[in-house]
Amino acid sequence: MKTAVFRIWRGNAAGGEFRDYETGVSEGMVVLDAIHHIQATEANDLACRWNCKAGKCGSCSAEVNGMPRLMCMTRLSELPLDKPVTVEPIKAFPLLKDLITDVSWNFRVKKKIKKFKPRPPDAPDGTWRMQQEDIDRVQEFRKCIECFLCQDVCHVLRDHRKYDEFIGPRFLIYVAALEMHPLDTEDRLEELRETQGIGYCNITKCCTKVCPESIHITDNAIIPLKERVVDDYYDPLGWLWKKMRRKKGSGGS
Amino acid sequence: MPDYETFTHDVLIIGTGGAGLRAAIEASAAGVSVGMVSKCLLGKAHTVMAEGGIAAALANVDDRDNWKVHFADTMRGGQYVNNWRMAELHAREAPERVRELEAWGAVFDRTKDGRILQRNFGGHKYPRLAHVGDRTGLEMIRTLQDHGIHQGIDVHMEVCVLALLKDGARVSGAFAYDRERGRFRIFRAKAIILATGGIGKAYKITSNSWDCTGDGHALAYHAGAELIDMEYLQFHPTGMVWPPSVRGMLVTEGVRGEGGILTNNDGQRFMFDFIPENYKAQTADNEEEGWRYTQGDKEARRPPELLTRDHVARCIVREIKEGRGTPHGGVYLDISWIKKRLPKAEEHIKRKLPSMYHQFKQLGDVDITREPMEVGPTTHYIMGGVRVDADTQMSSVPGLFAAGECAAGINGANRLGGNSLSDLLVFGKRAGEFAAKFAREQSLGGVDEAVVKKLADEALQPFANGDKDNPYTVQRDLQEMMQHNVGIVREESEMQSALEHLKVLWERTKEVGVTGHRDFNPGWHTALDLKNLLTVSEAITRAALERKESRGAQFREDYPEKSAEFGKVNTIVWKGEDGGMQIRRETIPEMREELKRIIEEMK
Ligand SMILES: Cc1cc2nc3c(=O)[nH]c(=O)nc-3n(C[C@H](O)[C@H](O)[C@H](O)COP(=O)(O)OP(=O)(O)OC[C@H]3O[C@@H](n4cnc5c(N)ncnc54)[C@H](O)[C@@H]3O)c2cc1C
Ligand code: SF4
Ligand code: SF4
Ligand code: FES
Numbered sequence: 001m002k003t004a005v006f007r008i009w010r011g012n013a014a015g016g017e018f019r020d021y022e023t024g025v026s027e028g029m030v031v032l033d034a035i036h037h038i039q040a041t042e043a044n045d046l047a048c049r050w051n052c053k054a055g056k057c058g059s060c061s062a063e064v065n066g067m068p069r070l071m072c073m074t075r076l077s078e079l080p081l082d083k084p085v086t087v088e089p090i091k092a093f094p095l096l097k098d099l100i101t102d103v104s105w106n107f108r109v110k111k112k113i114k115k116f117k118p119r120p121p122d123a124p125d126g127t128w129r130m131q132q133e134d135i136d137r138v139q140e141f142r143k144c145i146e147c148f149l150c151q152d153v154c155h156v157l158r159d160h161r162k163y164d165e166f167i168g169p170r171f172l173i174y175v176a177a178l179e180m181h182p183l184d185t186e187d188r189l190e191e192l193r194e195t196q197g198i199g200y201c202n203i204t205k206c207c208t209k210v211c212p213e214s215i216h217i218t219d220n221a222i223i224p225l226k227e228r229v230v231d232d233y234y235d236p237l238g239w240l241w242k243k244m245r246r247k248k249g250s251g252g253s
Numbered sequence: 254m255p256d257y258e259t260f261t262h263d264v265l266i267i268g269t270g271g272a273g274l275r276a277a278i279e280a281s282a283a284g285v286s287v288g289m290v291s292k293c294l295l296g297k298a299h300t301v302m303a304e305g306g307i308a309a310a311l312a313n314v315d316d317r318d319n320w321k322v323h324f325a326d327t328m329r330g331g332q333y334v335n336n337w338r339m340a341e342l343h344a345r346e347a348p349e350r351v352r353e354l355e356a357w358g359a360v361f362d363r364t365k366d367g368r369i370l371q372r373n374f375g376g377h378k379y380p381r382l383a384h385v386g387d388r389t390g391l392e393m394i395r396t397l398q399d400h401g402i403h404q405g406i407d408v409h410m411e412v413c414v415l416a417l418l419k420d421g422a423r424v425s426g427a428f429a430y431d432r433e434r435g436r437f438r439i440f441r442a443k444a445i446i447l448a449t450g451g452i453g454k455a456y457k458i459t460s461n462s463w464d465c466t467g468d469g470h471a472l473a474y475h476a477g478a479e480l481i482d483m484e485y486l487q488f489h490p491t492g493m494v495w496p497p498s499v500r501g502m503l504v505t506e507g508v509r510g511e512g513g514i515l516t517n518n519d520g521q522r523f524m525f526d527f528i529p530e531n532y533k534a535q536t537a538d539n540e541e542e543g544w545r546y547t548q549g550d551k552e553a554r555r556p557p558e559l560l561t562r563d564h565v566a567r568c569i570v571r572e573i574k575e576g577r578g579t580p581h582g583g584v585y586l587d588i589s590w591i592k593k594r595l596p597k598a599e600e601h602i603k604r605k606l607p608s609m610y611h612q613f614k615q616l617g618d619v620d621i622t623r624e625p626m627e628v629g630p631t632t633h634y635i636m637g638g639v640r641v642d643a644d645t646q647m648s649s650v651p652g653l654f655a656a657g658e659c660a661a662g663i664n665g666a667n668r669l670g671g672n673s674l675s676d677l678l679v680f681g682k683r684a685g686e687f688a689a690k691f692a693r694e695q696s697l698g699g700v701d702e703a704v705v706k707k708l709a710d711e712a713l714q715p716f717a718n719g720d721k722d723n724p725y726t727v728q729r730d731l732q733e734m735m736q737h738n739v740g741i742v743r744e745e746s747e748m749q750s751a752l753e754h755l756k757v758l759w760e761r762t763k764e765v766g767v768t769g770h771r772d773f774n775p776g777w778h779t780a781l782d783l784k785n786l787l788t789v790s791e792a793i794t795r796a797a798l799e800r801k802e803s804r805g806a807q808f809r810e811d812y813p814e815k816s817a818e819f820g821k822v823n824t825i826v827w828k829g830e831d832g833g834m835q836i837r838r839e840t841i842p843e844m845r846e847e848l849k850r851i852i853e854e855m856k
Contacts, residue, residue, distance in 0.1 A: 039776070040729070044775065051298075057301045096433055096773060097773045142395065143391070
């Protein structure tokens with residue numbers, strides 16, 4: 001059987017090291033399979049998160065050969081196996097153990113974003129009417145599996161550690177999904193500018209490149225939001241007019 | 254108790270899947286304090302994987318639909334051993350629960366006139382599944398999560414409950430550890446809701462995620478609650494079979510709902526060969542009619558691919574056994590053929606089944622818009638679980654409630670696709686409501702320190718065991734054994750031998766050792782889950798032995814027919830005085846006349 005060497009980060013906040021493990025390679029195998037195999041045989045206490053093993057829950061984020069990936073969707077056949085495959089935790093959040101980080105900051109950030117506030121129902125039975133083309137964009141954003149890989153690569157968080165001033169690409173698309181929701185009546189633009197730090201994003205598009213759900217984070221969410229924020233700031237009345245029209249008609253911009 | 258951190262809530266909910274979240278929203282809205290614990294992070298529970306949709310008779314696509322038809326479909330699918338009151342409440346209340354999700358921000362696919370779109374699914378007479386492409390579970394869990402976080406609910410993530418604590422007959426709390434540090438925690442509560450999901454990890458080939466280890470079933474059982482219908486385990490007909498690393502991964506029934514067909518190695522559409530008597534009147538007898546049905550022709554009857562899951566799974570097993578399977582031991586599921594019928598079929602498939610497209614492309618090197626998929630049955634869902642009161646969801650233990658997959662009754666011998674997500678909403682809400690009511694009427698129960706000490710010692714035992722046996726090896730051996738002995742096709746001697754194997758596995762479980770420390774140690778976590786997997790495996794085996802007939806998901810080679818006598822009873826499992834598992838049959842209560850009439854009318 002073909003084999004491969006996995007160079008896996010072992011350790012915690014106090015320190016650690018890369019350790020090499022060898023495993024067999026079979027057809028169709030993904031990185032998470034290798035990790036599981038190593039866990040079951042050589043290293044029972046190797047910590048990693050996973051749930052679905054199908055790219056749907058966003059639990060198994062890690063950096064494979066330096067690239068932020070879902071381990072369950074990374075095939076070994078796409079990696080060079082003539083040298084060790086490195087697997088290490090994502091970097092934007094505090095390390096807990098081995099491949100696991102403390103991502104609780106993300107849950108706190110989300111809680112602070114104003115919740116969905118629908119307009120009164122359109123029909124007497126309490127339901128609404130929306131056209132498919134008006135929700136296509138919002139549905140794109142709602143594909144997000146909260147893997148936080150985009151947060152991991154964004155330099156504002158990863159390098160500049162602006163956790164108190166910037167919510168990161170994941171939550172920018174979350175705000176965008178709410179703002180572009182045809183039924184929503186809330187206004188979140190002031191916070192976007194003041195406390196959520198949309199201005200920190202300089203459109204490097206690193207987030208879009210790593211998104212396993214292929215969400216066009218920058219083009220479809222961040223840039224339109226930036227435009228709205230600017231409109232709002234310089235022309236509040238004009239913006240209000242546009243927002244009302246937007247909510248009535250098409251959801252996306 | 255210095256070694257344990259203690260938390261107190263009026264209502265404690267174990268599990269943050271759809272059922273747990275919906276219960277939490279309801280309970281907190283009723284004004285009691287609510288705590289949730291979950292083995293995983295918020296928003297990542299197994300519900301996130303659901304694909305096809307939520308069944309509810311909204312009648313948006315076909316105005317002939319209503320709760321009565323949904324009720325009759327659910328009972329027929331469950332072979333009439335369902336708890337009819339639950340099936341009734343479910344059918345009546347599901348539409349309101351789905352509309353509520355929209356009010357909380359869910360964005361379902363739309364009909365042309367702007368309402369929630371519904372799709373066809375097996376066993377449902379009309380298009381009934383509200384959906385978002387093939388990622389409905391994600392939409393549902395995210396909507397509930399994002400609504401719930403503004404309700405003041407305390408969420409304890411990555412905390413695993415090991416046992417329920419009791420004060421006399423009633424439940425008074427839960428004993429748990431946090432995965433991150435391995436520290437013990439005590440949760441005191443006036444009422445507890447189990448919403449822990451399924452048991453798929455007891456089997457080798459499964460569509461279920463990591464956390465489906467039957468914890469709620471086992472926690473309830475050891476706390477003295479009864480389990481019902483445990484023999485009914487659903488094998489979904491279409492799981493991936495190749496490559497090995499994704500074996501068992503689900504291929505949504507939505508593929509067949511959108512027109513996908515099943516063929517064998519000879520290219521023959523074998524589902525037409527055998528259509529059960531009670532479905533004949535509703536099933537197309539030619540390919541043309543079947544196709545028209547999937548395209549929304551109201552006059553057409555459904556194609557046989559959309560018969561109930563138990564039946565489709567058995568037909569697939571038959572094809573494979575008789576040598577007409579594919580190279581990797583499955584059959585073909587083909588959606589690409591619709592290009593003969595539809596312009597722009599490729600785009601249509603990608604839009605309707607995006608994650609299936611992605612899953613096969615990325616993991617199986619198959620482009621489903623161009624070639625057929627290889628599929629075979631996979632362990633998917635357990636109809637059996639904690640026996641609850643239909644209206645309140647309370648178990649036989651006062652203060653202990655259950656909802657979602659870990660509770661039982663609504664599905665009978667076989668669940669229709671889409672009926673789980675709606676079940677989570679309907680009975681999650683009810684559990685939340687009645688647990689809150691119970692909590693308001695009670696004071697806090699006591700916690701026995703001696704019991705807690707014993708539980709803690711037991712939990713730490715694997716660290717003292719050295720390397721006698723490996724938890725992962727025991728888990729794998731159990732999965733292989735259950736797959737082989739208590740799988741789709743069952744038989745007395747194999748199941749008797751399963752009971753013998755289980756005894757050995759219990760002994761081995763006491764001996765498993767783990768290395769390393771208590772902080773985030775998956776080996777230790779696996780060792781602790783084993784007890785639950787063994788408990789549910791034994792319950793499934795004993796119930797399947799007890800039911801000497803074939804009905805719904807239970808197929809016995811030695812009793813291949815339905816028996817009228819068994820059609821009148823449910824099996825009930827509980828923990829006896831001596832600690833051994835007990836089983837009895839109980840007669841199903843007589844159905845209300847009004848409901849009987851509905852079933853007659855819909856025949
Ligand atoms: C791939 C797939 C697709 C599906 N598609 C559909 C569909 O389209 N329509 C449909 O109706 N159904 C579908 N189902 C079935 C449905 O998704 C499940 O039955 C349902 O999601 C179960 O929800 P739940 O809330 O009961 O539990 P789960 O979502 O499984 O949540 C269980 C929760 O309990 C927690 N937990 C478990 N044990 C413990 C413990 N000891 N301590 C603390 N926490 C614990 C877990 O961490 C988790 O948070 C599908 C299932 C699969 C596998
Ligand atoms: S585009 Fe903006 S949000 Fe995305 S990675 Fe770059 S700076 Fe961060
Ligand atoms: S936007 Fe994409 S990369 Fe970011 S959390 Fe969501 S799924 Fe992950
Ligand atoms: S395990 Fe769920 S995304 Fe990888």
